[in-house]
Amino acid sequence: MSHNEGLNRRAFLRNAGMTALVGATVGTGGSVAAAAARVALAGTSKFDFDTPYNRFGTDSVKYDQQIRVFGKDSVQVGMGIADMDFRCAPAITKALTERLQHENWGYLDMPKSFSEGIISWNKKRYGIDINPEMLVITTGVHPGIIAALKTFSPPGSKVLLNTPTYNGFYGDLTYTGTLAEENPLKLVNGRYSLDFDDFERRISSETKTFILCNPQNPTGNCWSAEDLTRLGEICLKHKVVVLADELHCDFVTKGHKYTPLPLCRTRRLSTTASRSRPRASRSGWPR
Numbered sequence: 001m002s003h004n005e006g007l008n009r010r011a012f013l014r015n016a017g018m019t020a021l022v023g024a025t026v027g028t029g030g031s032v033a034a035a036a037a038r039v040a041l042a043g044t045s046k047f048d049f050d051t052p053y054n055r056f057g058t059d060s061v062k063y064d065q066q067i068r069v070f071g072k073d074s075v076q077v078g079m080g081i082a083d084m085d086f087r088c089a090p091a092i093t094k095a096l097t098e099r100l101q102h103e104n105w106g107y108l109d110m111p112k113s114f115s116e117g118i119i120s121w122n123k124k125r126y127g128i129d130i131n132p133e134m135l136v137i138t139t140g141v142h143p144g145i146i147a148a149l150k151t152f153s154p155p156g157s158k159v160l161l162n163t164p165t166y167n168g169f170y171g172d173l174t175y176t177g178t179l180a181e182e183n184p185l186k187l188v189n190g191r192y193s194l195d196f197d198d199f200e201r202r203i204s205s206e207t208k209t210f211i212l213c214n215p216q217n218p219t220g221n222c223w224s225a226e227d228l229t230r231l232g233e234i235c236l237k238h239k240v241v242v243l244a245d246e247l248h249c250d251f252v253t254k255g256h257k258y259t260p261l262p263l264c265r266t267r268r269l270s271t272t273a274s275r276s277r278p279r280a281s282r283s284g285w286p287r
Contacts, residue, residue: 049086082217110137126249126260141245142172145211149176152241153208160202160210160240162194166217169245181207185219192219196230203238210240215248215258222256228264 055078056063062083066075078085087093115135122128138144153159155177161169163182173180183199185192212231215222223231235242244261252258 047086047089051087053086055085122260126258126263128260128262141247142168145169145172145243145245146175148241148243149173149178149209153178156206157209158204158207160199160207162199162213162216164218165211165213166245169211169213172211178209192216192221194223194227194231196234199231200234200238203234203240207238207240210235210242212242212244212261214244214246214261215252215256217248222252222258225259225264228259228261232261232264 058064062078062081063075066080115132115137118135119130119132122130138147149159149172153176157178158181159173159178160181160183163184170180181202183195183202186195214228232242242261246260249258
């Protein structure tokens with residue numbers, strides 16, 4: 001992407017329908033400390049999504065690693081990893097700062113308020129009732145998926161994926177010795193949709209699990225209740241366990257609706273396994 005073509009960082013994001021600038025280009029003046037200085041919020045906005053924020057020189061995978069691998073002029077628009085380019089929410093920074101004052105990092109107990117926050121967020125925002133006794137906390141999506149695959153999918157068994165999909169799932173399959181069974185999405189009039197007939201044809205006695213990405217990465221689809229119900233019925237029929245990665249649920253754009261898989265119950269979809277994690281702070285957690 002050449003700056004000479006008018007596709008600089010700000011122009012790129014504005015053309016994509018966003019009003020934020022992600023980082024600064026290589027060679028931009030100003031220190032990281034200066035870039036991290038507080039700025040007044042524009043207008044009545046609660047958070048500032050328009051101020052340049054320089055992440056170079058902070059050991060960032062998204063920027064510094066790219067420079068190390070591909071050279072200092074290789075980054076013009078950072079799109080290599082799902083990593084925020086904006087300041088962390090002030091409430092999070094404040095809470096971490098206060099915790100730092102304790103100055104002791106021994107083994108910590110998990111407070112009850114942590115799981116209560118997850119449960120109340122899901123209930124308030126999505127109408128999901130989570131049984132506290134069935135809630136398991138993991139350190140990220142990958143540890144959760146790997147643990148579930150090790151439980152339900154023996155090495156050599158197949159895992160269904162709607163493709164194109166998040167490439168990190170393939171690493172989980174490699175780690176667990178399982179094999180990808182790809183169900184390509186159909187591209188119709190410029191939009192991806194599910195191919196249910198192909199999905200069911202790909203299920204065999206070796207297929208033990210299906211990793212559902214909802215909202216879907218990278219197509220951005222928010223699967224409808226009808227889509228999810230049909231997928232669930234097929235998996236229930238063939239005794240395939242569903243592992244639902246719903247990481248992007250809080251980033252659904254206007255005009256679209258995220259439907260949680262647990263709300264799409266038909267007959268006995270209780271066989272569906274859904275990964276839960278604190279959605280209010282998902283953007284700060286590594287996949």
